[in-house]
Amino acid sequence: MLTASMTTTEVVKRRKVSVGKKAVKPRLFSPFRTIGQTTTGLPFAVGTLGSTFYIATSVGRSFQIFDANTLHLLFVTQGELSSEITALAAHYHYVYAAYGEEIGIFKRGRLEHSMTVEGGVKRLLVFGDYLIGSNNKTVFVFKKSAGMKVATEFYTKFGLEDDIVGIVHPPTYLNKIVVLTATGLSIYNIHSGKLLYSTSFSYTMTAIECAPVLDIVALGTTTGEVILYNIKKGKTLRTMTTKSSVTSISFRTDGPAHLCIGHTSGDLTFFDLDRNARIHVLNAHRETHGGVSKAQFLNGQPIIVTNGGDNHLKEFVFDPPLSSNAAVVAPPRYLRSRGGHAAPVTSFEFADDDGHYILSGSRDKSVWKFSLRKDAQSQEMSQRAHKRTDGKREGGIKDKFPEVIGMAVENTRVGEWENVVTAHEGENVARTWDSHSRRVGRHKLATIDGGVVKSVAASPCGNFALVGSSNGGIGVHNLQSGQLRKKYNLHKKAVTGLALDGMNRKMVSCGLDGVVGFYDFSQSKYLGKLVLDAPITSMVYHRSSDLFALALDDLSVVVVDAVTHKVVRVFWGHSNRITAMAFSPDGRWIVTAALDSTIRTWDIPTGLCIDGIRVSHVATNIKFSPVGDFLATTHVARIGISLWTNRAQFRPVSTRNVEEDEFTDVSLSMISDDVTLLDGAFDEEVEEEYTNHYESVDQIDNSLLTLSLGPRSKFQTLLNIDTIKQRNKPKEAPKKPKNAPFFLQLSGAQIGDEASVREGKTAILSKNGDDQDDETKLHAMKPVNGTFESEFTRLLRVCSGKSDYAEFVKYFTLASPAVTDLEIKTMSSVDLTEMKYFVEALTQGFKSNTDVDLIEAWMTIFLKNHGDVIHGTDDEELKVALDLWFEAHKEKTDNFDDLVKYCSGVISLLTTV
Numbered sequence: 001m002l003t004a005s006m007t008t009t010e011v012v013k014r015r016k017v018s019v020g021k022k023a024v025k026p027r028l029f030s031p032f033r034t035i036g037q038t039t040t041g042l043p044f045a046v047g048t049l050g051s052t053f054y055i056a057t058s059v060g061r062s063f064q065i066f067d068a069n070t071l072h073l074l075f076v077t078q079g080e081l082s083s084e085i086t087a088l089a090a091h092y093h094y095v096y097a098a099y100g101e102e103i104g105i106f107k108r109g110r111l112e113h114s115m116t117v118e119g120g121v122k123r124l125l126v127f128g129d130y131l132i133g134s135n136n137k138t139v140f141v142f143k144k145s146a147g148m149k150v151a152t153e154f155y156t157k158f159g160l161e162d163d164i165v166g167i168v169h170p171p172t173y174l175n176k177i178v179v180l181t182a183t184g185l186s187i188y189n190i191h192s193g194k195l196l197y198s199t200s201f202s203y204t205m206t207a208i209e210c211a212p213v214l215d216i217v218a219l220g221t222t223t224g225e226v227i228l229y230n231i232k233k234g235k236t237l238r239t240m241t242t243k244s245s246v247t248s249i250s251f252r253t254d255g256p257a258h259l260c261i262g263h264t265s266g267d268l269t270f271f272d273l274d275r276n277a278r279i280h281v282l283n284a285h286r287e288t289h290g291g292v293s294k295a296q297f298l299n300g301q302p303i304i305v306t307n308g309g310d311n312h313l314k315e316f317v318f319d320p321p322l323s324s325n326a327a328v329v330a331p332p333r334y335l336r337s338r339g340g341h342a343a344p345v346t347s348f349e350f351a352d353d354d355g356h357y358i359l360s361g362s363r364d365k366s367v368w369k370f371s372l373r374k375d376a377q378s379q380e381m382s383q384r385a386h387k388r389t390d391g392k393r394e395g396g397i398k399d400k401f402p403e404v405i406g407m408a409v410e411n412t413r414v415g416e417w418e419n420v421v422t423a424h425e426g427e428n429v430a431r432t433w434d435s436h437s438r439r440v441g442r443h444k445l446a447t448i449d450g451g452v453v454k455s456v457a458a459s460p461c462g463n464f465a466l467v468g469s470s471n472g473g474i475g476v477h478n479l480q481s482g483q484l485r486k487k488y489n490l491h492k493k494a495v496t497g498l499a500l501d502g503m504n505r506k507m508v509s510c511g512l513d514g515v516v517g518f519y520d521f522s523q524s525k526y527l528g529k530l531v532l533d534a535p536i537t538s539m540v541y542h543r544s545s546d547l548f549a550l551a552l553d554d555l556s557v558v559v560v561d562a563v564t565h566k567v568v569r570v571f572w573g574h575s576n577r578i579t580a581m582a583f584s585p586d587g588r589w590i591v592t593a594a595l596d597s598t599i600r601t602w603d604i605p606t607g608l609c610i611d612g613i614r615v616s617h618v619a620t621n622i623k624f625s626p627v628g629d630f631l632a633t634t635h636v637a638r639i640g641i642s643l644w645t646n647r648a649q650f651r652p653v654s655t656r657n658v659e660e661d662e663f664t665d666v667s668l669s670m671i672s673d674d675v676t677l678l679d680g681a682f683d684e685e686v687e688e689e690y691t692n693h694y695e696s697v698d699q700i701d702n703s704l705l706t707l708s709l710g711p712r713s714k715f716q717t718l719l720n721i722d723t724i725k726q727r728n729k730p731k732e733a734p735k736k737p738k739n740a741p742f743f744l745q746l747s748g749a750q751i752g753d754e755a756s757v758r759e760g761k762t763a764i765l766s767k768n769g770d771d772q773d774d775e776t777k778l779h780a781m782k783p784v785n786g787t788f789e790s791e792f793t794r795l796l797r798v799c800s801g802k803s804d805y806a807e808f809v810k811y812f813t814l815a816s817p818a819v820t821d822l823e824i825k826t827m828s829s830v831d832l833t834e835m836k837y838f839v840e841a842l843t844q845g846f847k848s849n850t851d852v853d854l855i856e857a858w859m860t861i862f863l864k865n866h867g868d869v870i871h872g873t874d875d876e877e878l879k880v881a882l883d884l885w886f887e888a889h890k891e892k893t894d895n896f897d898d899l900v901k902y903c904s905g906v907i908s909l910l911t912t913v
Helices: 712-719 721-728 748-759 775-779 791-802 806-814 817-825 833-847 852-872 876-893 896-912
Strands: 008-010 029-035 045-049 052-058 063-067 073-076 085-091 094-099 102-107 110-116 123-127 130-134 138-144 151-159 164-168 176-181 184-189 194-200 205-210 216-221 225-230 235-241 246-251 258-263 267-272 277-283 292-297 303-308 312-317 333-339 345-350 357-362 367-371 404-409 420-424 429-434 439-446 453-458 464-469 473-478 484-489 495-500 506-511 515-520 525-531 536-542 547-552 556-561 566-572 578-583 589-594 598-603 608-615 619-624 630-635 641-646 664-666
Touching: 045 094, 052 085, 063 094, 085 123, 094 123, 110 151, 123 164, 130 151, 130 164, 164 205, 176 205, 184 205, 205 246, 216 246, 225 246, 258 292, 267 292, 345 404, 345 619, 345 630, 357 404, 404 453, 420 453, 420 464, 429 453, 429 464, 439 464, 439 473, 453 495, 464 495, 464 506, 473 495, 495 547, 506 536, 536 578, 547 578, 556 589, 589 619, 712 721, 712 817, 712 852, 721 817, 791 806, 791 833, 806 833, 806 852, 817 852, 833 852, 833 876, 852 876
Parallel strands: 045 085, 246 292, 495 536, 578 619, 608 664
Antiparallel strands: 008 110, 029 641, 045 052, 052 063, 063 073, 085 094, 094 102, 102 110, 123 130, 130 138, 138 151, 164 176, 176 184, 184 194, 205 216, 216 225, 225 235, 246 258, 258 267, 267 277, 292 303, 303 312, 312 333, 345 357, 357 367, 404 420, 420 429, 429 439, 453 464, 464 473, 473 484, 495 506, 506 515, 515 525, 536 547, 547 556, 556 566, 578 589, 589 598, 598 608, 619 630, 630 641
């Protein structure tokens, strides 16, 4: 019976529905994708589309779909699911995923339907018109309804007494399923819901698979036995014994009668059923991570696909036999794989200047080189030892190196010799690597005092590696030969940070004794030290600006100038130990992470925290890509490397301080969370949650002189307009064409001028102050025969009557330089009233302290063109207006020189302290 919680929800295609308050996006960094994660320990699902196959793997709350032919990533889910995926199944175009108490039906990664099942589902099976789901003791059956392509209608359910371990549908068994429990096997008719057959075994069962032969199933046990059982006759046909618990069984269907068995030990055991003999044993996955989760032959193909909890999806192929002897079967050959670290990343660096590759070390003792552009280019670095001079290789323990705790990469000499240096947990030697050949290097760089390696660095020239010891010693080794070249002994405790400037001149070190040391690297001289109040746990260096940041045990971040040896900034805000820091490529920001689960961005020029993110898992490492387009982070209990898009590359960012209650909560997605690389470019949201946009006022204060807000070129053009006209004057008159049509033989300028005058047109100014017509209309602005007056003259007359010239000044400010020059030059020299009004307008505008540069330019042009008239006039009103102009200047310029000298002195004092 369908319970109240079992409902079917139709999800609208390609439509986003927001419920409640819209989620606030991070201000600077937007989650983009996670690299280095392919699969969890959940068994994958294989789907068929014609003659092609696809593989769906779970990565926590999302799943990925790969092309089985190339293992290229095809689709991912649109965003995270509400909980971890517990089961996967694939059928043609649809992928079925169980998560929490939901069963979702997806097409191309988009959710199309969902059903709620009380108690959740751990196994899924799709065949015909039915969808079967089961948890530990209950089987749920869904059926297609009319007009539906998938089974979404609840049909029936039935329970079992023992825990269910597997469900299969035998071929030709209409409406029947075989349910395997830990102690037995049962056959049910799902149409009627009746139990048809039941049996028990003396083993504890773990896996079931249908054979290509009718009525036969293969059963796996915890003790390693594989039983071939005839469900029609109810008897055991054959039992094969292996050494470890069985997790998966698969039959080969392209001809040879081969059976593949996956084990918890990570091995794949292959049996030849015709000869009843084991033919091969292949180690595919790590036992420490659960071994083989699932192994399955592709239908009709000699290819077997496997996955495991070690984050690997692999394909092996059986090559055609080389001889006619059927008894000789070539072992399966490794074909292709996708994978990454099986444990959280401990340290990583960008491996090239373009941000294409990332080198990373993990707790699983592996070192990987990941590609950010194409997953097929990602590869694990080889740890095979180099040959000695006598041609032999090093013996001893063949286990992998201890986990990486520090890494330095320098590409100046890449391809010539080793360019990567790593520090490993508990080792007193640093190891070199070649990122070009993707293998471990020839040299082991020992500490000078026998202590454990705590920090490493590489010189910008690519010739030297710096190794810091837990006892305080610093050794400089040549990367080409591996020889020790220099020694430094300043620190009394572990060296936690080393760096060299871009010119190989100055070296900086720091340690747990709270001492920062400065050295002349080229001359091996000690330059001085800076003693801080707390132990220093880590250091990052920015070569372009010669700044380095230190993380202290008192939860502060200290920025020091390597040139002056002085502290320039101190940032406070984290409430727990700082775990990682990174400079932005331009050196303006520092991004820090701490055990308080926050990632903060500090603006160095202003000293403010301009962004904050609260993540669900503590960040352990932070790195900026070389070009600044990505921020890469690693997190506790996350095996991948998370990439964040730098939204500041698309829009300006305010430097307003962000309080902690304004931080954005981000749930890290295992893969792309329905965002793209250009998410920040097309996001039209206004950042009101973060910034109060400040719009500059036209005038900060009435007592301050304010220049024009227009372009500086306009002011320069006004003062030099005569020179510009002279320079632009044509060198020779235009020549009339020999065979010009009759309508082009008249002078267009003369006809246009006369027509404009007769029509009484005036120049029209656009909103931005540019005149819309040519110079013909400029002549029409002046009065002709007293029939009309220009806008310039009209505004002077109207404003003079109100004794308020603000409207005229605003109009004249928007005028183009050509209009301004023409209006001033053509002022009447007979009736000086217009000149008086003009001087009064400029005086009033100057007293308002706005557009001072333009007003001075207007007066300069006015005096230049009409100075002779003003000097010889007896008009008392004009003289009074000029006296008022000069008095207004005298009031502002009496103490102007003193103010300039005072400001210059203050600036000099601040820049030298």
